[in-house]
Amino acid sequence: MELNHIFRKRAHNLMALVAGCQKLSTYLNRLERQSVLFPDRYDPNDYAGDGFHLFVEALIKLSPVDNRIAISDFQVVEGLDTGVDGFGIGINGKPATVQCKFRGDKRWLLTANNDHLSNFLAASQNKYGVDINDKANMLIVTSGEGLHFFTEAEMLYGKVRCIGYKELRELVDNNIPFWNKFRELCS
Secondary structure, eight states, rough: OOOOOTTHHHHOOOOOOTTTOOSHHHHHHHHHHHHHHEEEEEEOOHHHHEEEEEEHHHHHHHOTOOOTTOOOEEEOOOOOOSSEEEEEEEETEEEEEEEEOOOHHHHHHTTTTTOOOOOHHHHHHHOOOOOOOSSEEEEEEESSSEEEEHHHIITTTTTTEEEHHHHHHHHTTTHHHHHHHHHHHHH
16 A cells, blocks of 8 residues: 655655654644745645645545545546545445545635535546435545535535544544554655
C-alpha cells in the first residue's frame, strides 16, 4: 500500500508534519503553520487542502472494513478537478466517490454553493458510475463540522454521507496504530 496524492512529494516537511502526531488537531495545526511558509511556492489554501487530502487518503486506505468509511480499493483522482477527489468500491460492492474539504474553522458547515458540492454529486454519478439511487457511496470528509442541513437534504438529496471534524477525531485521536501506519506511509 502507498499514498499517491501529490502532496506526499510536494510538502515542505512531511515528516515534521506527522512526527509524534497522535491527534487530528495536532496534524491540522501543523498543516496550517506549514501552509504559510512558502506562499510563492505553494498557495497556502492549496497546501492545507492537499495535506488534508493526503490524510484522508491514508484514513480510507487504512480503514476499508470500517463501515463508517466503507470504501475499498481507493484511488486518488489526478488531473482535472471535476469535484471528486477519489474513488473506490463502496460497502455494497458498487462504485463509491470521495470529496475532501479542508476548512480551518472546525465549526464550518459546508454548503452546496460556497463549497462547490454540486459538482461532486454530478461527477460521482455521471463520470464515476455511482448509482443515482445509492445513499451510501458518496462520502464527503471535512475538517469542518459537516454539511449544512439544507445542503444535505435538499441540494444533495440525502444521498451523500459526511464525516466531519468530530467524527474524524473519534476515528484517529490517540489511535496509535493509525498514526504509526500514516507515518510509515509518509516515509
